[in-house]
Amino acid sequence: NDFIDLVNELWPKVESHNRASCYGELTWFEFMIAASFYYFEKCDADFQVVETGLGGRLDATNVLLPKVSVITSISLDHTKILGETIEEIAFEKGGIIKSGIPVVLSLQRFDKATEVIKDIANKRNSKLLNVSDLFSVQNVCNFKEFQVFDVKTEHTAFQLELGLLGHHQIENSLTALGAINVLKKSGVEISQNAIDQGFKNVRWSGRLEYLSTSQSAFELLVDGAHNVYSMECLVREIKNIKYKNLILIFGGFNSHDLEGMLRVLLELDPILIGVNSRHPKSVQASVIDSISEKIKFRERFFYESVAEGFDYASNISVEGDLILATGSLSVVAEVIESQKEMLPELYQKF
Known part of the structure; x- marks a missing residue:
């Protein structure tokens, strides 16, 4: 109800702006960002994580003056918009660094990305905190729904339980710890118990998430990986799982590197089921067919809906198989929707 009230209150202002503006109409994303800022102000939120x-x-969010800026792992993603090199993408990401505001940089796989961010931070007199210099991790223990690990700093060591799976989520947790340290040094009171409970209780639907099914023959795992780097992270985790056959339900967008992702997934020798989600930007299953033909999957099938693809995957699975749905968050969402008996979303021009 809050969201409906918010849209009803603000939409007349959007229409008024669109009629008068010489800069074009507001995009849906711009509206959502403005609405969220307005809503959080009304709620008197202590903090906003944006x-x-x-x-x-050039992002619509970049009008804020934050307490701390955070830059996560930089990879080749959205190259048609952000640039085709790591340096170009890092320059765009580094655009959120503000003069005199600390910036936390997560673990980077490309040294060139770190160099670009360091250069921007130096020019803007922004203190750079590199997570790789602040923390190290030991004694990782993985369980089906969480993982436990030891974190070491220069002066202390402690154990964390994290309610997310995957080594990349450990890296993300270290980045969060870096941001927390900045806030604490600025005078914000954050207890160790609050930190412990936050990491323990965090859940992120659609990210290496096991779903319960009515059929016991197979296990079902969904992950919203949608670029080559995130797919490499996913494959690394799948290799640690025991299963008989891997049945892959895959769909994506035209703007994504579909061939690159499929080549990474080929390492797992899966049975491929290409699907077309309901999302307007989703590629047709026939496109996945033509791309995958040259990659040499052992078996390939294609369906024009996620539901049909999942039904087929369920039918061909045997005891001990793992069904993995990935390639886009829209594919993952439709699988979650079917398993949790949720109402489907509506795609309409707003």
Whole structure:
């Protein structure tokens, strides 16, 4: 109800702006960002955690003066918009760095990305806290729904229980710890118990998430990986799981590197089921067919809906198989929807 009231209150202002503006109409994302800022102000929120939509430098979120800026792992993603090199993408990401505001940099796989961010931080007199210099991790123990690990700093060591799976989520947790340290040094009171409970209780639907099914023959895992780097992270985790056959339900968007992702997934020798989600930007299953033909999957099948693809995967599975749905969050969402008996979303021009 809050969201409905918010849209009803603000939409007349959007229409008024669109009629008068010489800069074009507000995008849906711009409206959602403005509405969220307005709503959080009304709620008198203590803190807002605001994620950029795309890049950073020219993003609609980049009007804020934050307490701390955070830059996560930079990879080749959205290259048609952000640039085709790591340096170009890092420059766009670094656009959120503000003069005199500390910036936390997560573990980076490309040294060139770190160099670009360091250069921007130096020019803007922003203290750079590199997570790789602040923390180290030991004694990782994985369980089906959580993981436990030891964190070491220069002066202390402690154990964390994390309610998310995957080594990349450990890296993300270290980045969060870096941001927490910045806030604590600025005078914000955050207890160790609050930190412990936050990491323990965090859940992120659609990210290496096991779903319960009515059929016991197979296990069902969904993950919203949608670029080559995130797919590499996913494959690394899947290799640690025991299963008989891997049945892969895959769909994506035109703007994604579909071939690159499929080549990474080929390492797992899966049975491929290409699907087309309901999302307007989703590629047709026939496109996945043509791309995958040259990659040499052992078996390939294609369906024009996620539901049909999942039904087929269920029918061909045997005891001990693992069904994995990935490639886009829209594919994952439709599988979650079917398993949790949720109402489907509506795609309409707003």
